[in-house]
Amino acid sequence: MSEIPAVLFVCLGNICRSPLAEAAFRAAAKREGLEVHVESAGLGHWHLGYPPDPRAQAVARRNGIEIGGRKARLVTPDDFDRFNHIIGLDAENLAGLRRLAPPDARAEVSLLLDHVPGREGQSVTDPYYEEDSAFDDAWRDACEGADALVARLKAEASVR
Numbered sequence: 776m777s778e779i780p781a782v783l784f785v786c787l788g789n790i791c792r793s794p795l796a797e798a799a800f801r802a803a804a805k806r807e808g809l810e811v812h813v814e815s816a817g818l819g820h821w822h823l824g825y826p827p828d829p830r831a832q833a834v835a836r837r838n839g840i841e842i843g844g845r846k847a848r849l850v851t852p853d854d855f856d857r858f859n860h861i862i863g864l865d866a867e868n869l870a871g872l873r874r875l876a877p878p879d880a881r882a883e884v885s886l887l888l889d890h891v892p893g894r895e896g897q898s899v900t901d902p903y904y905e906e907d908s909a910f911d912d913a914w915r916d917a918c919e920g921a922d923a924l925v926a927r928l929k930a931e932a933s934v935r
């Protein structure tokens with residue numbers, strides 16, 4: 776792992792929430808002048824190789840970010856060595872990551888909203904079977920988690 780923090784966001788399909796978290800985190804890090812490596816991945820195989828859901832692309836675009844160029848991929852055991860942080864979007868994702876983590880995993884595994892004071896233990900709701908407004912809610916949660924995580928990583932970088 777490099778000195779530049781590497782962060783992997785993980786949801787079920789890698790077509791809705793984790794691409795939004797990836798985009799929100801990249802934007803927040805850029806705004807704060809923090810150099811990061813960021814990717815996202817999924818635990819389920821249904822949408823491998825597909826771009827984000829059109830509703831996720833739309834909410835990102837409404838917020839000034841294009842995410843249509845990326846393709847869904849699975850989390851792999853290697854990711855636990857390549858990334859400093861592997862961050863599940865909901866409690867089920869977190870449980871799946873803990874099952875997948877090799878015993879000598881170097882990555883810190885956490886839940887996105889654990890990084891937001893007062894929201895510890897909360898999940899970002901799966902918007903896939905919901906109305907469009909659920910994607911706005913997911914975007915808002917992704918931004919809140921991303922901002923908090925950038926603040927933490929910036930503070931850590933300043934004491935190294």
Ligand code: 4NP
Nearest residue numbers: 786787788789790791792903
């Ligand atoms: P995501 O949303 O985990 O936020 O990407 C989902 C996408 C697809 C499915 C479930 C959740 N699915 O069941 O196909």
